[in-house]
Amino acid sequence: MNAPAPPADTLRTALAGLLDGLPPKTAAQAVERLIANYRGTTPTHAPILRDRSDVVAYAAYRMPATFEAVRGALEAFADAVPEWTPASHVDVGGGTGAATWAVNATWPGARPVTVLDWAEPALALGREIAATNPELTPAEWQRARIGAALTLESTDLVTVSYVLGELTAADRAWVVSAAAVAAQAVVIIEPGTPDGYARVIEARDRLVGAGFHVAAPCPHSAACPIVPGEDWCHFSARVSRSSLHRQVKGGSLAYEDEKFSYVAATRLPADPAASRVVRRPQIRKGQVLLDLCGPDESLHRETVTKRHGPLYRAARDADWGDAWPPPAEED
Ligand SMILES: C[S@@+](CC[C@H](N)C(=O)[O-])C[C@H]1O[C@@H](n2cnc3c(N)ncnc32)[C@H](O)[C@@H]1O
Secondary structure: OOOOOOHHHHHHHHHHHHOOOOOHHHHHHHHHHHHHHHHOOOOOOOOOOOOHHHHHHHHHHOHHHHHHHHHHHHHHHHHHOOOOOOOOEEEEOOOOOHHHHHHHHHOOOOOOEEEEEOOHHHHHHHHHHHOOOOOOOOOEEEEOOOOOOOOOOOEEEEEEEOOHHHOOHHHHHHHHHHHHHHEEEEEEEEEOOHHHHHHHHHHHHHHHHOOOEEEEOOOOOOOOOOOOOOOOOOEEEEEEOOHHHHHHHOOOOOEEEEEEEEEEEEOOOOOOOOEEEOOOOEEEOOEEEEEEEOOOOOEEEEEEEHHHOHHHHHHHHOOOOOEEOOHHHOO
């Protein structure tokens, strides 16, 4: 018997299947409408994802990227809480369910999952896609509007992925506080832009104020050393391009890099990275330059040379977003 496909492959196949039978031009037009809507002023007062062609476009065009970004954040979080597996998950503003797939990819197995969103067509498509993954079929897809009237059920993990930017300031504050009341762990992911980072930092402050500590990406829960307006903390996830991407964006690149900002905070005991690589490492002849966020609330550059032996080899393998030094080299 063949081993079951990993969730990422199952998701890719399910998303490719969505476009079957849809004329390529129709799919490309739906994506273009969606991109235009997302360029408009947010927050919106009604869902942007209004009908099936909107959500098919969202799922086929954006979901592979949001899935990889959430997976990147969750893997960094899982490294900081290696003994822990969430027994339940609530995905707020979950749309077509990218974060539920990412949770399943990080911690395989079935668990109670609730996906909340105000866009019924997104929930319906999310349910349909999840039906291709037996571990996700028990998920509940519930219509809910984020706002003061919404209470979150108690759960191990809350994810809020690519949602804060669509909310008013009051709803942003509310949803983060509600997540802190409901969950043991809260993971928030936003686009890797200065605005996305600003929303992540606001959420981080709120979670720390509620008694959480930061497990990733930061090595500490004190103030972020980045000066607002001068830089922003973000990471990058590689995403294979679908034929729809190539059609809409042109070019023949087989992949693109999704930039994202995130915070993973928890009430659980956690062991954050000693330092985090916060830019793409620069490999020079005989040396690697690593830009690091360190435990002393500062950013600094470390030069690792051949003289450092195994650490130099590790530095050559280090990636933007990795913990540094790699766990085995820490002692
Ligand atoms: C960019 S999509 C992200 C979807 C999914 N979390 C992901 O990572 O792919 C934003 C989602 O937030 C939902 N949303 C926005 N404002 C909302 C609100 N006030 N209440 C409930 N859902 C909302 C949208 O319907 C949409 O599904």
